[in-house]
Each structure stands twice: as C-alpha cells, then as structure tokens.
Amino acid sequence: ADYEEIERVLLEEQKKDPQHRRDLRDRRKRHQSEEANVIVKVSREQIEELSKNAKSSSKKSVSSESGPFNLGNRDPIYSNKFGNFFEITPEKNPQLQDLDILVNAIEIMEGSLLLPHYNSRATLIVTVVEGKGEFELVGQRNENQQEQREENEEEEEEGQERSRQVQRYRARLSPGDVFVIPAGHPVAVSASSNLYLVGFGINAENNRRNFLAGEEDNVISQIHRPVKELAFPGSAQQV
Template identity: 40%
Template sequence: MTMTKKLIITLLLLISIAFVHCLAFHVELEEFEPPRQEEQEAPVGEGSGEGWQEESTSEFPYHFRKRSFKNWFQSKEGFVKMLPKFTKRAPNLFRGIENYRFSLYDMEPNSFLVPLHLDADSVVIILQGHGVAEFVTAKTKELFHLTKGDVVRLPSGITHFAINTNQTVPLRFAKITIPVNNPGQFQNYFSAPSQFQQSYFTGFSKEVLSASFNIPEELVGRIFFGPQQMGQGIMRRITPDQIKELTENSTSPSNKHKDKSTKFSPFSLFTHDSVSSYTNDFGHFHEAHPESFDQLQDLQIAVTWTNMTQGSVFLPQYNSKATFVTFVENGCARYEMASPYSFQGEQQQQQWWPEQGEEKEEDMSGQVHKIVSRVCKSDVFIIPAGHPFTIVSHDENFVSVGFGIYASNSIRTFLAGQGNVLSNLDTVATRVAFGVGSKVAEKLFTSQNYSHFAPTTPSHQQS
C-alpha cells in the first residue's frame, strides 16, 4: 500500500513537471510569435457607390487623407497645418510639383496673425468667414476685406498680417506656396517674437539694433529679445476695439479704385467677370485662369471652386497641362481617375518608391488602371495633367477647391456631356475606332442632356 502511494505521488509529480514545462514552452512560443499583420482600414460606409474599393494610402499616392497634415502651429486661437512635400509620397510621380507646398489655416474669431514675410510666393483662397489682410511695403499700406471665395496673391517678401473680424465664425483659408530659395522648402520670418518663433531681429546684435533704431540697448533687449511675448503664439486674441483701430488706420485702394487691379488685389471666384463658370441644377464650377489675372499669371496658377449637389456627377474630363491639388472643404465624394500607373502589390510599390538615384522606366504596356477613392472633408487629392477623371457626389453636397500648377494655356476638356470633345469626331472615325454601327456612332457621345454636371440616376435626365 505504501509502495503504491509512493508510485502515485511520483507519477503526479512527473505529470506536474511536464505540464509546467509545456506551459513555459507555450508562453515562450507566444512571446516570440511574430506580430500579426495590422488589419486594413475598414470598408467605407454605405452610399458611396457600387462595386468600388478604396485603396490604402500606402499603396495609393494621389490621395492624402487629413491625417497626412502636420501641425506647424496650434493653439486655442487657431492652427496652421501643412502637407509634407509631395515627393515624400512618390518621388518620381510628383517630381514635377515637388517645389509646391499646400497648407491650411484656421483663425478663431477676433484673432490676429502677427506680421511676417515668407521667402516664397503664395496664392490663398478663403474657404469660410470674413477677415482683413494688410500688405505693407516701404511706401504703401493696403488693406483688403476678404470673404468666402476670394483669392489673394501673396508675393514673396511682402510683409503682411491678417485679422479674423468675425466674432462667431473662424476664418479658414487654404494656401499653395512656391518657395524661391530651396525647392519645396520655405521659411516664415516674423518681426515680433512669440512663444515658438523668434523675431528675425534676434539675428542682429543689440549694438547694431540700438544704432539702427536709435533706441537704448535695454529697450532693444526688452522688445526683440525679452519674454513679454513668449507666452503668446503667432495667432493672438484681440478685442473688437483693436480690430476697429487696425481697420480704421488702413487704406483700401481696391475699394477706391475698383477698376484698377494690382498683384495685391483680391478677387472673387463667384462674381468676377473673368472667372470661367459652369452651372446647372446639379453643380457649380468656377475657375480663374492665370491668363486672365495678373495676380496669377507669373506663377502659372489656376484656382477653382466646385460645388456639387447630392447625387450628381462632375462629368469626365482632363486638363491638358495643369496638375491640380484639390482640397475638400465639405462632404464626401468618389473620385474616379484613369491612370497608366498601377499601385497594387509590392512590385508596383517598389517601382514608385525607388531608392535614391534610381529612375523608373516608362510604362509602355498600354494598360489603364481605374483609380477609385472616397475623398472627404479636409482630404487632398492630386489630379495630374492629362489624367481623365470624374467626381461623384452621393450622400451629401460636396465642395472642393483646387490649385492648378503649370496652368498657363491649360485647356479643360470634357469627355461627356453636351459639347464634349468626342462629339466632334467624324461619325466614320467613331464607327471605325469603336467598332459600332452608324446609328450608335451618331448617338454615342451626343445623348447626354446636360453639360459639365449631370444626375447620377437616369430618372433625373431630361427626356
């Protein structure tokens, strides 16, 4: 009996030891198990169109989601966000626009952007609110009142400041910037110190500044080097009385001489006679060409505003020379674009993200790839020159603005709708090219009842 108990105890001990070893081995395996691959982004919700798939950002360089922006400045008075250089995403694909930077500004009510200048030219479009911008030179001081849809040229080196004069609504604007020193890189030069930005006067000795301004060195140190402004950012809250003083002391030659336009003068995309506009019940489109505006001509920049109603399509089209950086101000829409480049799979990614110094060979395969992406508020989408594209608004009204790069003499060509370019093809050419009969050839490109914008459902089409 004693021997039997000893055997049982020994057997139990052996089983326990084996179990512990197995458990340790299992834990050890778990600790060294390779991490699971992260799940891809969840599918887009319903109402975004049938049978389309959204590409992930890592595989699809044209679409910059709002999380792609980097905070350059942020406080309770507002923020400045900027996209990284386009060539960071795809060095070869965006080589032609590597010198251009896109940024977004948001100023809270009764806020003041302190005076500064840039080593870059800029074009600004007001997205929301009301404000004032003042440009200062050695001889002039010009103030301009700005509202939604206004376009402003900021020449390189011009000293300027901005005020949100609205007491309830933020002043929001988008900006395309063209550096003049280093491609894709520019600097902001502030005259006054702030929490994160030194005054450019700190680049001089107090002795030089004292002699330059004919003031004591102690005052120089207090104004330009002192801590009195260091608790505030480049955007500051000001009182309505201060706003009144600033606007009263400024002149506005654009108001006095409405027929006289300068490179400083803003213009409205909605009301200016030289803006090209397409409009019907399903959408509105406004485009300022560089040939028509002195403010844009030397920069070769075009500016657009697109407003689409729910359930509409901006008919297929392309731009002959301009590459557009489009920013979504409101809503969501489906962008479809025909591209000769594929971005699916590891091989294609390696082709478009080459090592430094490598060149990508031209793709002569003749394949067309369907680029489809759901683009929503605060996203950016790049439309290269020559790429046919369309925009489909499904669940809500959709608003976007665009900056066209290299837009001089660029022609916007529509591929569908009344008056589209293919409707001018000779019927015989259509018949031969598409392999259709005479009756189909006559109606193939002439059956659409609308121009530029159309409904997505046939029931809304005119008879």
C-alpha cells in the same frame, strides 16, 4: 604719397576723438534698431487697409483685375441646378499669371456628377471642404503591378495587353481629404451629399479643360464619324 599720409593721420586723429566714437556707436544702435523692426505686429484693421491697395508686381499687360478677389463673388463658368463651377485662370488675373496657377471652387449637389474631363496642361490639387462623394481617375498602371501581371499572363492577346496599360482609380471623399489630378488624366466626381471642393492648378497658363461626356464642350462629339470608326472599336454610334 603726401596726400595719402595726410589722410591717414587725419583718420587716426578722428578715431581718437571721443565724439567720433560716440557717432559710431549711435549709428550702430540705429542700424540694430532698424534690423529689429523688420518683422512687426499689425492689427486686423491695418491688414484690411493694406489689402485694399494690394497689387501684383507683374509687368505683363492683362486687361483684368489685379487686386484681391473672392471666387464666391464671381459668376460661375458652369452653372445649373446640379451645381456651380467657379474658376479664375492666369489669363484673367496677373497675380496668378506671375505664379502660373489657376484657382477654382466647385459645388456639386447631392446625387450629381461632375462629368468626366481632363486638363491639357494643368495638374490640380483639390481639397474637400464640405460633404461626401467619390472620385474616379484613369491613369497608367503601376509598372511593378504590370510586370507581375505579364509574368502570370504571358499569352494575352494584343488588345488585352494594351488595356492593361491603364487603370481606374477610385476613392471616397470626405471633409479634409486632398487628391491630385495629373494633367491629361480623365477624372469624374460624384456627390453622395452636397459637396464643396476647392483647388488650385499648376502649369495653368493656356490650359484647356476637355469634357468626355455631355452636350457641350464634349471633345468626343467633335470627332468626325469616319475618324471614330477607325480610332475606336465598335460602331461610331456606340462611341
């Protein structure tokens, strides 16, 4: 108790000391100055210098680049005379792995088509940078529209009933347009002039792009003939 009383008296004496009060004021001013400098103005040269040393905070081990990247400087994953498809995925970059996103850029020449395909996990948000074209997407029919159709067509056959579960959506594309491609929804894009698209996908880790046409990576061509005969109407040759 005596020690507590002595400590209390000393603290009171310190508060009466003008020098002590000046020290408190100085500390407050320094603290306020530090808070005011939380947001500062930097030059373009400083930003470029900082970008050179930018690294991801990811602790995951990925044997690939970890700094800023330029998609246009990378080798395309698909390329021919009809266009180029550039993409970087979470598996190739720890910064994207932190966010679980992919980034891509697509060049489609006039009169060309990005073949029908779907993504197994990723939902993509795509914007049109240059050019014009059209995209088609197959998705579930709006429930209200389906219910109204069912009321008007109560005696439809079972096959026709199933066909009404999905609907083809079409839209023209021009610079500034943005469209969304949900995971598992087949989509195709055609170009009426040289078309340049940029997009990013969420839930991108372990995503697979499955093509429904073309000579390579075509999931339909990988299905065995007996399975085609059972799963699709018509002949396997037509499929």
